[in-house]
Amino acid sequence: MNEAPERRAGPPRGGPRPGGPPRGEGRRPVEPFRPIDTNDLRAIVVDGNTVTMIHEAQRLARALAGERLEARQATSAALRIVWGELRRIELDWPDTAGRDLPLLKPKLAYLAGRAGGAGRGVGDVQQTLGPAIDLVGDDRDRFDHLAQFVEALMAYYYAGPQFGGR
Numbered sequence: 001m002n003e004a005p006e007r008r009a010g011p012p013r014g015g016p017r018p019g020g021p022p023r024g025e026g027r028r029p030v031e032p033f034r035p036i037d038t039n040d041l042r043a044i045v046v047d048g049n050t051v052t053m054i055h056e057a058q059r060l061a062r063a064l065a066g067e068r069l070e071a072r073q074a075t076s077a078a079l080r081i082v083w084g085e086l087r088r089i090e091l092d093w094p095d096t097a098g099r100d101l102p103l104l105k106p107k108l109a110y111l112a113g114r115a116g117g118a119g120r121g122v123g124d125v126q127q128t129l130g131p132a133i134d135l136v137g138d139d140r141d142r143f144d145h146l147a148q149f150v151e152a153l154m155a156y157y158y159a160g161p162q163f164g165g166r
Contacts (some may be wrong), residue, residue, distance in 0.1 A: 075157075083150055
């Protein structure tokens with residue numbers, strides 16, 4: 001007699017999502033993290049090779065974005081902290097660069113430890129940027145190349161799956 005109307009909330013499971021491809025389609029496969037090759041890292045930081053810089057930033061962003069949600073949140077925080085520190089060092093360049101830039105390495109180690117099991121992505125960032133920081137020394141051009149690489153990494157990481165990010 002009083003039959004309740006059938007209620008459906010949202011699209012059926014497995015069907016298309018509003019504004020996006022059907023479930024399971026359109027996503028790139030998760031790429032496992034692989035550290036940047038030493039020669040490629042030198043090409044990025046020492047030589048400022050933008051082709052290598054862009055390729056490696058995309059590849060690393062894709063690997064970082066494939067992490068679980070907790071790891072992505074920790075990785076996002078770490079990238080923002082590194083970016084902020086690089087900007088601060090840039091503003092104080094000649095005075096504090098030799099002291100403050102190498103101190104980014106223990107800061108990344110702290111962030112990876114603080115994130116615990118969810119911090120795999122932070123550890124990956126640490127594994128990538130630690131050797132890059134070593135290559136910079138007190139050379140301003142190399143510092144600029146490192147900052148450009150981190151900027152490209154953040155851009156691809158936040159851009160979304162169509163560019164390799166989250």
